[in-house]
Amino acid sequence: MAINIKLRAGNGEIKALISHPSENGLRKDPKTGQIIPAHFIDSIKVALNGKTVLDGQWGGGVSKDPFIALRVKGMKAGDTVNLSVKDNKGDTGNSEAIAS
């Protein structure tokens, strides 16, 4: 299943909101008492005009529906920003935006 990403870029800043449960594998289901298995994004990559500017790894300590923002040197209006993620179950997401 594709992971949904909202991506925005402008004024030198890239921001993204990623729809994901981000379960760390420590929480119990309040109804069943069973541990909810770990399910989190473990890899995130941001590219500006095809060049990787962020190559990151996440653990289960990132909040549900992860948010990331960063400032990148030299980004200008019209540049292409691409953000891709992968979770520990192998699901992936990819989003592209044009910087304003």
Added chain:
Amino acid sequence: MNATRRLLLKAASSAGLIASAVAAGLLKPGHALADWDSAAFSATRLNDALAAIGASGATTSLDIVVKTPDIAENGAVVPVEVFTTLSGVEFIAILAEKNPTPLIAQYTLTDFDGMLSTRIKMRETAKVRAIVKAGGKLYTAAREVKITIGGCGG
């Protein structure tokens, strides 16, 4: 998918073979070579997590500002912003010192312009620590966040 990737990486010792695997759609570029750092993310003690990311000897720096709320009522969502005026930033890691596993995120960066932000979970009142590698040297700064309700479960 991970098993496939490992087999491919084992079999393909040359970059050419990996490139053809990327072309064939078996591997996704960008996620092909950097394996998830299981040892660092599984470390349950702060010092072990810092050692696993090679950041044990980081120097405290006033050129890094970790911006967080003073008090976070909900430990499940704590906004953390890392600002730095250091030049040549190539790596940033974020840790919550008293979390069950302290390492939360680590990033390799190019053309970084001084600001990185993520929202994290915190189990209890603790310092949030940023590690920044710039110009080949390791620096660190931390800020305490008071947590009303822990956000890690367990």
